[in-house]
Amino acid sequence: MEDIEVVKTSAENTRAKILSAFKEHVLETGRQPVSVYKFAQSIQISEEEFYNYFTSFxxxxxxxxxxxxxxxxxxxxxxxxxxxxxxxxxxxxxxxxxxxxxxxxxxxxxxxxxxxxxxxxxxxxxxxxxxxxxxxxxxxxxxxxxxxxxxxxxxxxxxxxxxxxxxxxxxxxxxxxxxxxxxxxxxxxxxxxxxxxxxxxxxxxxxxxxxxxxxxxxxxx
Structure with a gap:
């Protein structure tokens, strides 16, 4: 049960991390990122991991x-x-x-x-x-x-x-x-x-x- 909770918390944290980094990118550049690959790299996750949470920007x-x-x-x-x-x-x-x-x-x-x-x-x-x-x-x-x-x-x-x-x-x-x-x-x-x-x-x-x-x-x- 504890393992399930840890996985759930980790997933929630990663999702929140993506949302926060996306907003920060828009605030700094005035536009959304162009490449999912480069965006994922910038927050130290893989492109595959990004797609576990969102299919696009x-x-x-x-x-x-x-x-x-x-x-x-x-x-x-x-x-x-x-x-x-x-x-x-x-x-x-x-x-x-x-x-x-x-x-x-x-x-x-x-x-x-x-x-x-x-x-x-x-x-x-x-x-x-x-x-x-x-x-x-x-x-x-x-x-x-x-x-x-x-x-x-x-x-x-x-x-x-x-x-x-x-x-x-x-x-x-x-x-x-x-x-x-x-x-x-x-x-x-x-x-x-x-x-x-x-x-x-x-x-x-x-x-x-x-x-x-x-x-x-x-x-x-």
Whole structure:
């Protein structure tokens, strides 16, 4: 049993080592490595060992996003008040905590993603596992919201709610990457207003929040 635990710990350490070295390379050069062979050599592992954890650098970038998601959830759930939050408050808590984790990785993320526009580029393949984990989280939010009447069941639309929350997540990411306001104040406002809008759209009132959100976007140009 101890041998299994040692192997597991060693594997986790190697995976973390790859993720950390990849981020460091991007921070130092402004781009991802070109060669898996040379990258593996630089961290003193074989190319074969690299492939035990990731099949490509796209997979490594996906691993960084999974790491960001896990850190966000861990920090969020560590708050004593989190379990008492409403569905809307839990979504707000996720986004505010997520942005705090993103801040720790801002230079890395700017190097890879700043300036990318359009839906396909805004959702590269490496976000796939992050998206799946977020959608699992979003479904829990939606279920709780329905149980507490914060979210309305609508025929033909309810199964799209998780997609709406994912689009909101991509919007917040793109907004934050381009935000130059002190302390990312505009991102905080964008989170509050977009969550208010989403809950009005999947709740009972939408017009007021839609107008307020459109006004905010116009003033933020």
């Amino acid at each position: 796209e997979g490594v970038k996906g691993g960084v996003w999974e790491q960001i998601f896990d850190q966000t959830v861990a920090l969020m759930e560590a708050q004593d008040v989190y379990r008492a939050y409403s569905a809307k408050e839990k979504l707000l808590s996720f986004y505010f905590t997520w942005v705090e984790v993103l801040k720790k990785n801002r230079s890395y993320l700017l190097a890879l993603y700043l300036g990318q526009t359009g839906y396909k580029k805004a959702m590269p393949d490496e976000l796939r596992n992050f998206r799946n984990r977020f959608k699992d989280f979003a479904n829990l939010i939606i279920l709780e919201g329905k149980e507490t009447d914060q979210i309305v069941e609508r025929r033909g639309l309810s199964d799209k709610y998780e997609d709406a929350l994912w689009v909101e997540t991509l919007f917040i990411l793109q907004f934050w990457l381009k935000d130059t306001s002190p302390g990312f104040e505009k991102t905080d406002a964008a989170i509050e207003k977009s969550v208010a809008l989403v809950f009005d759209l999947i709740g009972k009132t939408a017009v007021d929040s839609l107008f307020d959100f459109a006004k905010f976007l116009y003033q933020s140009k």
